[in-house]
């Protein structure tokens with residue numbers, strides 16, 4: 691990659707008093723990439739994202755966002771960012787269109803307000819006061835406010851919490867279209883399928899530390915992604931076996947069982963399977979975040 695990274699995090703550390711929330715975290719996000727930070731509650735994702743947005747001070751390490759230290763970024767730098775926080779203040783008194791029109795004025799090259807309203811599926815609510823919307827609809831307004839300024843870098847902290855399944859699919863389409871226009875995106879989510887659908891690369895944080903980093907397909911390493919064949923034996927027992935040659939195993943089963951094996955499935959462990967195994971393994975070996983670096 692020849693262009694400089696959109697985000698560089700190098701040895702980032704953040705303590706809240708005695709608690710080390712982020713510990714020696716390093717990763718880069720390339721321009722145009724969709725990068726997802728995953729991790730259990732309290733892992734340090736929001737702390738990291740808020741440091742990158744310039745809303746929190748770091749305790750140590752270095753950070754560069756679009757070539758600037760977020761602790762010193764000015765208004766021009768901030769106008770290049772789109773931010774969807776976990777909890778946004780309620781803009782209850784304004785309608786969806788009024789709020790978006792006002793926000794768009796802060797940016798030099800905003801998107802068309804009605805185009806954004808359509809992209810988040812709020813056409814029918816454009817003239818309704820935000821305070822009268824449902825939780826999921828308000829979250830769509832948050833996302834609309836994050837993208838109306840046509841950001842180069844978009845921060846999405848758990849953006850689809852409270853969305854119904856259809857709204858989540860529509861949101862994914864929106865994010866894909868932003869990514870295809872070249873927007874760099876940093877996404878945190880507890881929905882592993884969302885990360886698998888949207889992210890080019892994933893970083894997994896556990897206890898404030900980076901546990902793994904890689905493309906969605908590579909996270910966990912080849913062993914963790916070994917296909918699993920499940921079938922029912924003659925005696926009725928359900929069996930499962932991990933194998934790098936599932937086709938050969940299925941052929942052998944078909945011969946030995948005298949036809950189509952009952953309840954046959956061949957699956958490759960998903961990002962969610964690998965992530966859950968990683969979190970479970972760390973729970974049995976790791977210390978709490980506050981003690982990691984002592």
Ligand SMILES: Nc1ncnc2c1ncn2[C@@H]1O[C@H](COP(=O)(O)OP(=O)(O)OP(=O)(O)O)[C@@H](O)[C@H]1O
Pocket residue numbers: 706709711729730731732733734735736737738
């Ligand atoms: N302002 C604060 N003061 C003290 N401790 C804090 C503060 N903010 C976060 N923490 C602690 O830092 C740790 C990391 O929190 P953070 O919100 O970054 O986690 P997260 O990965 O975003 O979690 P979640 O998935 O629940 O949003 C937690 O133990 C949390 O209690």
